[in-house]
Amino acid sequence: MQKRTLIIIGASALIVATIIVTVSVLVTRSDSNVELTLEEKVHQILEDSPVIDGHNDLPWNIRRLAYNDLRRVNFSEDLTQNAIWGKDDSTHTDIPRLRKGHVGAQFWVAYTSCTSQFKDSVEQTLEQIDVIKRLVDKYPEDLQFATSADDIENAIANKKIASLVAVEGGHSMQFSFGILRNLYAMGARYMTLTHSCNTPWADASPVDAKNPILLPESDGLSEYGLRIVKEMNRLGMMVDLSHVSQRTMEKALNHSVAPVIFSHSSARAICDHHRNVPDSVLEQVRKTNSLVMVNFYNGFIRCDGQRANISDVVEHIEHIRGVTGPDHIGIGGDFDGVDSVPEGLEDVSKYPDLIKALLETGNWTDEDLKKLSGQNLIRVFRAVEEVRDSLKGQEPEQDAIKAEELEKYKVNLTCITAKFERLQPQQLLKTRREAPAELQLREL
Amino acid sequence: MDFSVSSKRTKIIKVVIIIFGVLLLFVIICLALYISLRGSLPPLERAKKILAEAPLIDGHNGFPMSIRVLAENNLHRFNLSRNLSQDHYGFFGHRVDTDIPRLREGKVGAQIWSAYADCVSQHKDAVVITLEQIDVIKRMIDTYSDDLELVTESEGILKAVEKGKIGSLISIGGGHSIQYSLAVLRTFYTLGARIMDLTTLCSTPWAQYYNIESYNKSAKLDFNQGLSSFGEEVIREMNRLGMIIDVSHTSLATMKDAIQLSQAPVIFSRSAAKYICDIDINVPDDVLRLIRQKEGLIMISLFPDYIKCRPNSGTTIEDVIKQLDHLRSRATVNSIGIGSSFGDMDEHVEGLSDVSKFPLLFEALIKSGNWTDEDLEKLAGKNFLRVFRAVEDLKEELESKGTKPYQAWIKKSELKKFTNTSCSGTGLQR
Numbered sequence: 001m002q003k004r005t006l007i008i009i010g011a012s013a014l015i016v017a018t019i020i021v022t023v024s025v026l027v028t029r030s031d032s033n034v035e036l037t038l039e040e041k042v043h044q045i046l047e048d049s050p051v052i053d054g055h056n057d058l059p060w061n062i063r064r065l066a067y068n069d070l071r072r073v074n075f076s077e078d079l080t081q082n083a084i085w086g087k088d089d090s091t092h093t094d095i096p097r098l099r100k101g102h103v104g105a106q107f108w109v110a111y112t113s114c115t116s117q118f119k120d121s122v123e124q125t126l127e128q129i130d131v132i133k134r135l136v137d138k139y140p141e142d143l144q145f146a147t148s149a150d151d152i153e154n155a156i157a158n159k160k161i162a163s164l165v166a167v168e169g170g171h172s173m174q175f176s177f178g179i180l181r182n183l184y185a186m187g188a189r190y191m192t193l194t195h196s197c198n199t200p201w202a203d204a205s206p207v208d209a210k211n212p213i214l215l216p217e218s219d220g221l222s223e224y225g226l227r228i229v230k231e232m233n234r235l236g237m238m239v240d241l242s243h244v245s246q247r248t249m250e251k252a253l254n255h256s257v258a259p260v261i262f263s264h265s266s267a268r269a270i271c272d273h274h275r276n277v278p279d280s281v282l283e284q285v286r287k288t289n290s291l292v293m294v295n296f297y298n299g300f301i302r303c304d305g306q307r308a309n310i311s312d313v314v315e316h317i318e319h320i321r322g323v324t325g326p327d328h329i330g331i332g333g334d335f336d337g338v339d340s341v342p343e344g345l346e347d348v349s350k351y352p353d354l355i356k357a358l359l360e361t362g363n364w365t366d367e368d369l370k371k372l373s374g375q376n377l378i379r380v381f382r383a384v385e386e387v388r389d390s391l392k393g394q395e396p397e398q399d400a401i402k403a404e405e406l407e408k409y410k411v412n413l414t415c416i417t418a419k420f421e422r423l424q425p426q427q428l429l430k431t432r433r434e435a436p437a438e439l440q441l442r443e444l
Numbered sequence: 445m446d447f448s449v450s451s452k453r454t455k456i457i458k459v460v461i462i463i464f465g466v467l468l469l470f471v472i473i474c475l476a477l478y479i480s481l482r483g484s485l486p487p488l489e490r491a492k493k494i495l496a497e498a499p500l501i502d503g504h505n506g507f508p509m510s511i512r513v514l515a516e517n518n519l520h521r522f523n524l525s526r527n528l529s530q531d532h533y534g535f536f537g538h539r540v541d542t543d544i545p546r547l548r549e550g551k552v553g554a555q556i557w558s559a560y561a562d563c564v565s566q567h568k569d570a571v572v573i574t575l576e577q578i579d580v581i582k583r584m585i586d587t588y589s590d591d592l593e594l595v596t597e598s599e600g601i602l603k604a605v606e607k608g609k610i611g612s613l614i615s616i617g618g619g620h621s622i623q624y625s626l627a628v629l630r631t632f633y634t635l636g637a638r639i640m641d642l643t644t645l646c647s648t649p650w651a652q653y654y655n656i657e658s659y660n661k662s663a664k665l666d667f668n669q670g671l672s673s674f675g676e677e678v679i680r681e682m683n684r685l686g687m688i689i690d691v692s693h694t695s696l697a698t699m700k701d702a703i704q705l706s707q708a709p710v711i712f713s714r715s716a717a718k719y720i721c722d723i724d725i726n727v728p729d730d731v732l733r734l735i736r737q738k739e740g741l742i743m744i745s746l747f748p749d750y751i752k753c754r755p756n757s758g759t760t761i762e763d764v765i766k767q768l769d770h771l772r773s774r775a776t777v778n779s780i781g782i783g784s785s786f787g788d789m790d791e792h793v794e795g796l797s798d799v800s801k802f803p804l805l806f807e808a809l810i811k812s813g814n815w816t817d818e819d820l821e822k823l824a825g826k827n828f829l830r831v832f833r834a835v836e837d838l839k840e841e842l843e844s845k846g847t848k849p850y851q852a853w854i855k856k857s858e859l860k861k862f863t864n865t866s867c868s869g870t871g872l873q874r
Contacts, residue, residue, distance in 0.1 A: 067851065067853065068627075069850065070850070112870075113870070115870045116870040119867050119868065119870050120571075120623070120870055121870075122572050123571045123623050123625060123628055123868070126571070126625070126627055126631045127625060127627040127851075129627075129631070130630055130631065130849075130851075134850070134851075137848070137849075138848075174569070174572050176572060176575075176576055177579075178517070178577075178579030179575050179576065179579075181579050182578065182579055182635055185634075186631060186634060186635070396583060398517065398519060398520065398583070399516075400516060400517070400518075414568075414866065415569060416568065416569050416572075417562065417564050417565040417568050417573070418569055418576075421516055
């Protein structure tokens with residue numbers, strides 16, 4: 001009898017002990033402090049907040065290498081193996097690599113070169129917007145057209161890469177508000193005020209070069225340029241200050257009532273290049289809820305001619321954060337628009353490696369990294385949309401640029417047949433509802 | 445028991461038949477009264493009634509060009525809600541025949557506004573100017589949103605009319621506006637344009653304009669067909685997009701090519717019969733026959749020089765009716781419409797001096813005795829709606845077949861003699 005009791009007690013104890021051990025092991029396993037590998041952490045961060053990249057010039061490569069004929073190249077393939085695209089210095093993008101890179105949204109750039117200014121820049125810009133739309137249409141399982149912050153989130157929820165249109169250079173609007181409005185209607189959601197040439201209303205960054213070959217003509221932004229910023233605010237088109245001169249940056253930041261962006265610029269304090277953003281301007285970025293999206297181009301990351309690597313890019317990002325805090329940085333790699341990128345960031349599949357490198361510094365929380373990868377852009381984009389909504393009653397800009405202004409900038413009118421008014425005193429109707437009884441005859 | 449039930453039933457049946465008979469008689473009497481009353485309305489009232497039931501869709505108004513030339517596209521400089529021919533609006537004066545009060549008086553249900561760039565801009569800033577004109581049309585519609593509503597599909601026209609607004613469509617005033625780029629054509633469609641005139645006052649590198657027949661032999665292009673191979677791409681793309689092809693002002697070869705190649709009906713937005721007035725811009729009988737066969741549409745222009753070849757004598761409403769009678773006899777009543785060309789004309793048919801006068805035209809047609817109400821409804825707008833719907837149906841059909849847009853570049857050989865290359869082709873490929 002005692003033996004049986006002992007056996008029973010022993011067995012019960014064994015069972016209870018097993019239960020306790022099992023439960024405690026399970027509890028410790030499910031503890032949230034369990035160590036994920038670094039890769040897993042990066043993956044989780046980018047799953048929650050995929051990369052929203054501010055600037056990719058793939059459309060220009062499509063024009064250059066495929067004559068905008070999408071039948072000539074298959075973006076669902078790994079293009080490093082492609083006879084033409086694989087051999088080119090400036091190609092970094094295809095769909096498999098975008099997916100590997102955890103890209104959730106991309107601003108595709110409808111770029112035309114400065115040589116087209118006052119000639120066929122508008123037409124070419126329309127062709128580039130058209131190729132972006134056809135690209136998205138051709139790969140509906142991977143790309144989804146987007147024109148708002150909501151659209152971006154919607155695409156990401158559908159596991160597609162939100163695809164937006166960007167215009168790079170005020171020369172694409174031929175100083176015409178009608179063109180600007182039509183670009184917005186075609187889906188463009190930011191416009192870089194200049195590329196590397198001055199427009200008759202804004203100065204480009206080469207005026208800030210060490211030995212400038214370009215001189216400022218608009219003191220940053222002329223009166224007309226300020227009106228363009230105003231119209232962009234009204235439309236809800238983000239003002240992009242990459243490529244503009246410092247004075248242009250300052251004036252635009254002062255004047256715009258909506259936050260602005262730098263779609264692909266890095267830190268001047270680290271690499272003193274006119275394409276990068278000076279600290280004083282970074283201050284204004286912080287104060288205006290604006291955004292700097294870091295550019296990976298080797299020549300903007302390192303000014304000493306050496307090949308850059310990921311840690312150099314990390315230095316730029318950390319410096320910007322040091323001035324603006326974590327709410328005003330994003331990523332605008334400039335892939336497909338440059339011929340030299342840092343080691344470790346060879347193409348659009350490498351964003352996770354950048355996030356990993358930032359994690360490794362120990363200075364970045366998961367939240368900070370999600371802001372960097374995409375949440376800051378969403379916030380700024382929404383703020384721009386809110387400004388647009390608040391400006392509902394504002395009248396569209398209608399007064400075109402004056403003839404005197406074009407003369408002052410020595411605009412070559414060979415390819416321009418449109419007529420421009422001269423400045424002259426005249427009686428104008430104040431509003432259409434307040435027509436005076438007599439209207440002075442205008443000179444036509 | 446059986447007997448009484450069946451007699452009750454018979455009674456009920458009899459009553460029902462009587463009630464039904466009375467109602468039927470009542471309806472017949474009402475209908476007869478209505479028809480006779482309507483028939484006995486004075487012609488002008490009858491005309492207005494017809495236009496109230498079948499809204500007038502006018503194929504072409506060039507007012508946006510007047511806004512550009514006279515007001516620099518600045519809508520603050522005039523008030524479209526006022527009659528712009530009144531004296532105190534001196535700077536528009538008598539030159540403008542279009543404004544909202546007069547459109548209302550003219551019973552215009554829908555207006556096609558032309559976004560036009562002057563031919564001098566071809567190969568230069570035609571695209572820019574056309575975009576600006578599209579923008580000014582849209583701003584005009586927004587500014588006067590109580591009276592105008594943008595329409596981009598056939599259903600939209602009647603919807604606008606129901607809301608008491610004038611449906612406003614955008615047409616592109618000439619093929620040179622696309623600067624031989626299908627991407628630009630697609631852009632115009634996305635921006636809301638639903639019609640494009642292949643040529644107006646100049647040929648393009650891919651289509652010939654009317655004056656090619658006799659005027660300027662040196663401008664004759666190398667290709668023998670009316671449309672070059674790029675021109676054929678344009679037709680195909682317009683079919684795919686659902687854009688109405690307009691061949692007013694094209695050469696005979698071009699109009700025939702377009703009508704035959706297009707899978708959807710083609711229109712003349714503002715033309716007249718060559719049989720009556722033998723000028724290059726007008727349409728010969730064999731082409732009218734093609735329109736009939738292909739169920740297209742010829743919309744009569746109210747520009748005096750097309751209606752009646754004249755020096756010296758004025759053009760009257762009677763002359764317009766003569767044209768319409770001829771067009772109807774050749775193209776049938778199902779393929780005619782009205783494309784006034786008001787808006788930037790400097791001469792007018794006597795009695796049809798502005799957009800308020802359309803009912804007078806219909807009044808005259810009624811008086812002529814040759815036009816039934818149904819005919820007039822078709823002329824006013826039902827034919828246009830039919831064509832617009834057919835164009836949309838084709839678009840749907842092509843979409844369901846998986847037809848996709850692509851980049852077609854015009855060949856250098858097509859551009860050869862034609863282009864001032866210093867203004868375009870700065871991109872890598874042209």
